[in-house]
Amino acid sequence: MDGLYANLRLQVNENIYLKNPESSDLGQRIISGSIELISEIGFERFTFRKLAAAISSTEASIYRYFESKHKLLLYLTAWYWAWVQYRMLFATANVESAEDRLKRALDVALEVKEVDIQFPHIDEQKLYRLVVAESSKAYLNKQVDEINDQGVYTSYKDLVELISKIILEINPNYKYPHMLVSTVIEGSNHQHFFAQHLPRLTDVVCGESGITEYYQEMVLTLIKAEL
Amino acid sequence: MDGLYANLRLQVNENIYLKNPESSDLGQRIISGSIELISEIGFERFTFRKLAAAISSTEASIYRYFESKHKLLLYLTAWYWAWVQYRMLFATANVESAEDRLKRALDVALEVKEVDIQFPHIDEQKLYRLVVAESSKAYLNKQVDEINDQGVYTSYKDLVELISKIILEINPNYKYPHMLVSTVIEGSNHQHFFAQHLPRLTDVVCGESGITEYYQEMVLTLIKAEL
DNA sequence: ACAATTTTGATAGTAATGCTATTATATTTA
DNA sequence: TAAATATAATAGCATTACTATCAAAATTGT
Numbered sequence: 001m002d003g004l005y006a007n008l009r010l011q012v013n014e015n016i017y018l019k020n021p022e023s024s025d026l027g028q029r030i031i032s033g034s035i036e037l038i039s040e041i042g043f044e045r046f047t048f049r050k051l052a053a054a055i056s057s058t059e060a061s062i063y064r065y066f067e068s069k070h071k072l073l074l075y076l077t078a079w080y081w082a083w084v085q086y087r088m089l090f091a092t093a094n095v096e097s098a099e100d101r102l103k104r105a106l107d108v109a110l111e112v113k114e115v116d117i118q119f120p121h122i123d124e125q126k127l128y129r130l131v132v133a134e135s136s137k138a139y140l141n142k143q144v145d146e147i148n149d150q151g152v153y154t155s156y157k158d159l160v161e162l163i164s165k166i167i168l169e170i171n172p173n174y175k176y177p178h179m180l181v182s183t184v185i186e187g188s189n190h191q192h193f194f195a196q197h198l199p200r201l202t203d204v205v206c207g208e209s210g211i212t213e214y215y216q217e218m219v220l221t222l223i224k225a226e227l
Numbered sequence: 228m229d230g231l232y233a234n235l236r237l238q239v240n241e242n243i244y245l246k247n248p249e250s251s252d253l254g255q256r257i258i259s260g261s262i263e264l265i266s267e268i269g270f271e272r273f274t275f276r277k278l279a280a281a282i283s284s285t286e287a288s289i290y291r292y293f294e295s296k297h298k299l300l301l302y303l304t305a306w307y308w309a310w311v312q313y314r315m316l317f318a319t320a321n322v323e324s325a326e327d328r329l330k331r332a333l334d335v336a337l338e339v340k341e342v343d344i345q346f347p348h349i350d351e352q353k354l355y356r357l358v359v360a361e362s363s364k365a366y367l368n369k370q371v372d373e374i375n376d377q378g379v380y381t382s383y384k385d386l387v388e389l390i391s392k393i394i395l396e397i398n399p400n401y402k403y404p405h406m407l408v409s410t411v412i413e414g415s416n417h418q419h420f421f422a423q424h425l426p427r428l429t430d431v432v433c434g435e436s437g438i439t440e441y442y443q444e445m446v447l448t449l450i451k452a453e454l
Numbered sequence: 455a456c457a458a459t460t461t462t463g464a465t466a467g468t469a470a471t472g473c474t475a476t477t478a479t480a481t482t483t484a
Numbered sequence: 485t486a487a488a489t490a491t492a493a494t495a496g497c498a499t500t501a502c503t504a505t506c507a508a509a510a511t512t513g514t
Contacts, residue, residue, distance in 0.1 A: 019461095026462070042369035047500065058463055063502070136363045142269035144424045157427040175430065176441055182421065182428040183414040190413050191406055197371045200384040201409040203402065214403055221452045222445060246490095253491070274471065285492055290473075461510070471500065481490070 008118055010082040015150040016075045019065045028121040029055040030065055031079075034072055035127050043073060043134045070141070074152055077135045080127055081155040083116070084109055088162065098169040103216055105163050110188040110212045132189045160185070171223045180222060184215040235345055237309040242377040243302045246292045255348040256282040257292055258306075261299055262354050270300060270361045297368070301379055304362045307354055308382040310343070311336055315389065325396040330443055332390050337415040337439045359416045387412070398450045407449060411442040 009022060021027030033055040038046045046069060048062045066072040087108045092101040112128035139153065147153070164177035174180075191211045194201040204210040236249060248254030260282035265273045273296060275289045293299040314335045319328040339355035366380065374380070391404035401407075418438045421428040431437040 024461080044368060048502085049500080058465090059501090060464085060503080061462055064461080068501080133367055136367060139425065140360055140363060140420070141271060148425060153425060157425070160428055177430065178428055179418055179430045179438075179441060182417070183410065186417050187410040187414060190409070193367070194409060198366065198375060198380060198384070201387055201405055203404065203406045211406075214406060218449060222448060225448045225452070251490080275473090276471075285494090286472090287474080287493085288491055291490080295472080455514100457513090459510105459512070461508100463506100463508075465505085465507105467504080468502085469500100470502100471498100473497085473499095475496080476494085477492100478494100479490100479492075481488100483488075484486090 010079060010086060010119075012075060012078050012082060013150070013152050013154060016071055016078060016152055017066055018063075021065050021075070026055075026057060026061060027065055029057070030062055030072075031076070032121045032123070035076065035123060035130060038073075038076075038134060039126050039130050043069070043137060070138075070143075073134060074138050074147065076127060077131060077138045078152060078155050079122070080124075080131050080135075081159050083119075083124065085155060085159045085162065087116070088159070092166075098166055099220070102163070102166045102170065102219065105166055106184070106216050106219065107212065109159065109163060109185055110215055111192075132192050135189070136186075167219070167223050171226065174223045174226055177223075180219060184219060188212065188215050237306060237313060237346075239302060239305050239309060240377070240379050240381060243298055243305060243379055244293055245290075248292050248302070253282075253284060253288060254292055256284065257289055257299075258303070259348045259350070262303065262350060262357060265300075265303075265361060266353050266357050270296070270364060297365075297370075300361060301365050301374065303354060304358060304365045305379060305382050306349070307351075307358050307362075308386050310346075310351065312382060312386045312389065314343070315386070319393075325393055326447070329390070329393045329397065329446065332393055333411070333443050333446065334439065336386065336390060336412055337442055338419075359419050362416070363413075394446070394450050398453065401450045401453055404450075407446060411446060415439065415442050 019027065021031050030051070033051055034046070037051055037054050041050070048059045048069060052059045052062055066075065088105050091104045091108050095101045095104060112124055115124045160178055160181045163181045167174055167177040167180065188211055191202050191204065195204050195206040195211070199206070246254065248258050257278070260278055261273070264278055264281050268277070275286045275296060279286045279289055293302065315332050318331045318335050322328045322331060339351055342351045387405055387408045390408045394401055394404040394407065415438055418429050418431065422431050422433040422438070426433070
């Protein structure tokens, strides 16, 4: 995982964009600029006009890459989950014990602690915080079925599938691996948000860790309870 | 819980509205109309102009009740959680066993199966589906701290607190009751959404039950694992 | 190196949204 | 029955979410 793998590109579903933002300098500025600006002002107040001003381009140029700000959000989240999956495959490669693999998988799926220098135009920590605060809006809408038909949520679903398979290795009889995995991923995101903004909904203090460990233990306890 | 309690009003934080919608016919039409219209077209596409047309009123009149559509969403969710809490207190009253009370509390907190004829202008089933699809947007925004300071999320936090207390009755040493409760409430909502729109993220089939039972068992397993 | 092509920037424009203001007409209450 | 209040009708304005056009710049093929 060092900078030598310079040729690596994460595959993001083509239906999300009109023109691949990885393919040009402007495209990469759109990505890095949007991560910055959405983090700063929130998705609702974010507009292509403001983004254009921030990256010294124009609204019309941005529209050539993404047909709406919602599509751009979809891109950011799809990229994020593809990145998490890639890190997860690395983190679990050649690890014998399924339980160990599960712990490592959850480690990368539930929280971001480092940045990845292979993608210099993306600040993964900032993107992670954006995912925590905004990613639900990528699917909580009326177009979800249509978007899903285009395969746009695949990277997230694949990640859930991979972790579910490890669970089934440990306990082939566990009935609800997908439900458990999506619960802990979404749960972890929400708890991080709650810790910062609605502390009465959690038991952890913002800044301190504990959330990832809590969910790791939760998963192990639950899948072993039904051995 | 029959229609005789006609004088009952659920207390909703006053900072949410400019004028209490319960206090007039127009106010009640705003509430019932917005539940209907948001369910139909989704919160993003919902506007006060469209709502005004739907309830045969005007945009300006609606603005006298709520200063924005976001405040209206806050009202609907705050009312919903106040209603759930009220039902929960009834459902657990005079039940000796803490474990039994916990199961009953989760029964009403995780899913809505009936309507409540005491509030004829509110279709609770429809409101529940709205909460599943839209309620995250009530707190996932940049104004969350400000809104929280005004006590607007109190009804939700109080509900979490009440259930947490039952958990602590069963296991006084359980370290993370709030995290567990908010995880299962949010989790249940998400799983209902996933079952309908993103089935690969869950293991239950839309329409069939199982979600509430899954989370009830999850809670009991976890709090007993650390006795 | 130069023509052809593609990408970007500059500018304009349109319909819808998110409001606020004003005045007239109902409706309630004193 | 007058006074107060609530609602309707209408207008208007700044911003948003786009689309269109055309010129300038950059890239590409030969």
